[in-house]
Amino acid sequence: xNRKYSPVEKVATSAMLIAVAVVLGLVSKLIAIPHFGxxxxxxxxxxxxxxxxxxxxxxxxxxxALSDFLPAIIMPTGAYNFLLTITxxxxxxxxxxxxxxxxxxxxxxxxxxxxxxxxxLEYAVxxxxxxxxxxxxxRFGYYPAWTKPVVLAVxxxxxxxxxxxxxxxxxxxxxxxxxxSSIPSLYETAFFAFVSDLLLLVFAKAFAYYCYFFLYFxxxxxxxxxxxxxxxxxxxxxxxxxxxxxxxxLSLQVRLHPEKTA
Numbered sequence: 001x002n003r004k005y006s007p008v009e010k011v012a013t014s015a016m017l018i019a020v021a022v023v024l025g026l027v028s029k030l031i032a033i034p035h036f037g038x039x040x041x042x043x044x045x046x047x048x049x050x051x052x053x054x055x056x057x058x059x060x061x062x063x064x065a066l067s068d069f070l071p072a073i074i075m076p077t078g079a080y081n082f083l084l085t086i087t088x089x090x091x092x093x094x095x096x097x098x099x100x101x102x103x104x105x106x107x108x109x110x111x112x113x114x115x116x117x118x119x120x121l122e123y124a125v126x127x128x129x130x131x132x133x134x135x136x137x138x139r140f141g142y143y144p145a146w147t148k149p150v151v152l153a154v155x156x157x158x159x160x161x162x163x164x165x166x167x168x169x170x171x172x173x174x175x176x177x178x179x180x181s182s183i184p185s186l187y188e189t190a191f192f193a194f195v196s197d198l199l200l201l202v203f204a205k206a207f208a209y210y211c212y213f214f215l216y217f218x219x220x221x222x223x224x225x226x227x228x229x230x231x232x233x234x235x236x237x238x239x240x241x242x243x244x245x246x247x248x249x250l251s252l253q254v255r256l257h258p259e260k261t262a
Contacts, residue, residue: 005055014051014059021047021067026075041237044068045091045201046245049192052095053184053246054253060092079216083208091200095192102188109188112167118194119159122235126155129229136229151233158236162243166190169247183250186243193242201238202231 005013021044028042044067052060068088072080102109129135130148140147170186184192206227213221 010055010059013055014063017047017051017063018066018070021063022070022074025067025071041234043241043245044088045197045238046242048088048091049095049196049242049246050249052092053099053189053192053250057093057096060096061089062092064088064090064092079212081208081212081215083211084205087200087204087208090204091196094196094200098192098195099184099188102184102191106185106188109191110185112163112170112187115166115187115190115194116163118191118198119163122194122198122232123156123159126229126232126235127152129225129232133225133229135223135226139226139230155233155236158240162190162236162240165244183247186247189247189250190239190243193239193246197235197239197242202228202235206231 024043024047028044048060048064048067051063055063065085065088068085072085108114130152136148166186173186206224209227210220210222210224213219
């Protein structure tokens, strides 16, 4: 986005977003899922992605880093993992970088096909982890025969629901007239959410968890792919929140401050 905010406005907005992210991060720490300790749901990535797209990479990185660091200090659940803070700092940069790239190909990314491909690919990978490996068998306890299909069904419903909502929302916006070119399209933002989630909130975050045990205990206690598979289970919910809330919040910013558009 091309937004003309003064340094004071950027600092004030960043402080507000950090406060929101910290509160949401502390709330997410209270939600524990048996057998899946590293599977989590939080609105924090949505806040960080919003900071990245609206304020730029520097402020986005600061919001991302502090949104992980402060909850870890205020409510520690173990030894501090600085790799997670780095991951969230990168989350404050990547959406901005992706938006800089896609703005040159808006007509291509305005179509839903690339998003459909990402959804299908991610779902296929999750199915592979469930039935092509035994990585998660112990985590599902005594009833994997029915818990696996239930989890896959829920994820499938979320994926399909996201695509339907984006399609209907996009049609509604098209009927209202030309879209604001200063903000990414709905499909663009969903693309940012998918890429950011897979690269950072799944693969990079899994690496942070994987290295955590070596850094503090001198051994790799769990397989890297165990963390990846667990985080993939929560990915659809995370993507839905990022893909649906960010466009709405960005458009709200434009309506509240139209004079800030370059």
